[in-house]
Amino acid sequence: MSEYEDVEFNSVRNEEEYSVLFDELIVETDMSWLLDIDCEEIWFPKSLCRIEKNEIIMPYWLAEKNNLI
Numbered sequence: 001m002s003e004y005e006d007v008e009f010n011s012v013r014n015e016e017e018y019s020v021l022f023d024e025l026i027v028e029t030d031m032s033w034l035l036d037i038d039c040e041e042i043w044f045p046k047s048l049c050r051i052e053k054n055e056i057i058m059p060y061w062l063a064e065k066n067n068l069i
Contacts, residue, residue: 016060017059018057018058018059018062018069019055019056019057019058020037020055020056020063021054021055022037022054022055023037023038023039023054024036025051031047032044032046033046033049033051033056035056042066044058049062
Protein backbone atom coordinates (compact mmCIF):
# COMPACT_ATOMS: atom_id res chain seq x y z
CA MET A 1 0.00 0.00 0.00
CA SER A 2 1.39 3.42 -0.88
CA GLU A 3 1.82 6.25 1.60
CA TYR A 4 -0.98 8.19 -0.13
CA GLU A 5 -3.42 5.30 0.29
CA ASP A 6 -2.63 5.12 4.03
CA VAL A 7 -3.38 8.82 4.47
CA GLU A 8 -6.59 8.53 2.47
CA PHE A 9 -7.76 5.55 4.54
CA ASN A 10 -7.07 7.35 7.82
CA SER A 11 -8.95 10.47 6.77
CA VAL A 12 -12.02 8.40 5.86
CA ARG A 13 -11.81 6.51 9.12
CA ASN A 14 -11.63 9.79 11.07
CA GLU A 15 -15.08 10.73 9.76
CA GLU A 16 -16.68 7.70 11.43
CA GLU A 17 -18.17 8.43 14.82
CA TYR A 18 -18.74 6.39 17.93
CA SER A 19 -20.85 7.36 20.93
CA VAL A 20 -20.68 6.27 24.56
CA LEU A 21 -22.86 7.05 27.55
CA PHE A 22 -20.97 8.58 30.45
CA ASP A 23 -21.82 8.58 34.14
CA GLU A 24 -20.40 11.96 35.15
CA LEU A 25 -18.65 15.01 33.79
CA ILE A 26 -15.89 15.33 36.39
CA VAL A 27 -13.85 18.27 35.07
CA GLU A 28 -14.20 20.66 32.15
CA THR A 29 -11.34 22.81 30.88
CA ASP A 30 -11.17 25.12 27.87
CA MET A 31 -9.80 22.28 25.77
CA SER A 32 -11.11 19.01 27.23
CA TRP A 33 -13.53 17.07 29.39
CA LEU A 34 -12.72 14.48 32.03
CA LEU A 35 -15.53 11.93 32.05
CA ASP A 36 -16.40 8.97 34.24
CA ILE A 37 -17.26 6.05 31.96
CA ASP A 38 -17.92 2.75 33.73
CA CYS A 39 -15.81 3.79 36.75
CA GLU A 40 -12.89 4.90 34.55
CA GLU A 41 -11.77 8.51 34.25
CA ILE A 42 -10.94 9.41 30.63
CA TRP A 43 -9.93 12.75 29.10
CA PHE A 44 -11.52 13.79 25.78
CA PRO A 45 -10.40 16.73 23.64
CA LYS A 46 -13.19 19.16 22.79
CA SER A 47 -11.67 19.69 19.35
CA LEU A 48 -12.47 16.07 18.41
CA CYS A 49 -15.59 15.31 20.44
CA ARG A 50 -18.98 16.68 21.35
CA ILE A 51 -21.37 16.03 24.21
CA GLU A 52 -25.12 15.57 23.80
CA LYS A 53 -26.96 15.05 27.11
CA ASN A 54 -25.08 12.20 28.83
CA GLU A 55 -23.43 10.89 25.68
CA ILE A 56 -20.01 11.70 24.20
CA ILE A 57 -19.55 11.43 20.44
CA MET A 58 -16.00 10.96 19.17
CA PRO A 59 -14.08 9.67 16.17
CA TYR A 60 -14.05 5.88 15.97
CA TRP A 61 -10.25 5.76 16.26
CA LEU A 62 -10.37 7.67 19.58
CA ALA A 63 -12.89 5.20 21.00
CA GLU A 64 -10.55 2.37 20.01
CA LYS A 65 -7.54 4.16 21.54
CA ASN A 66 -9.43 4.53 24.85
CA ASN A 67 -10.56 0.85 24.78
CA LEU A 68 -14.23 1.81 24.57
CA ILE A 69 -14.90 -0.61 21.72
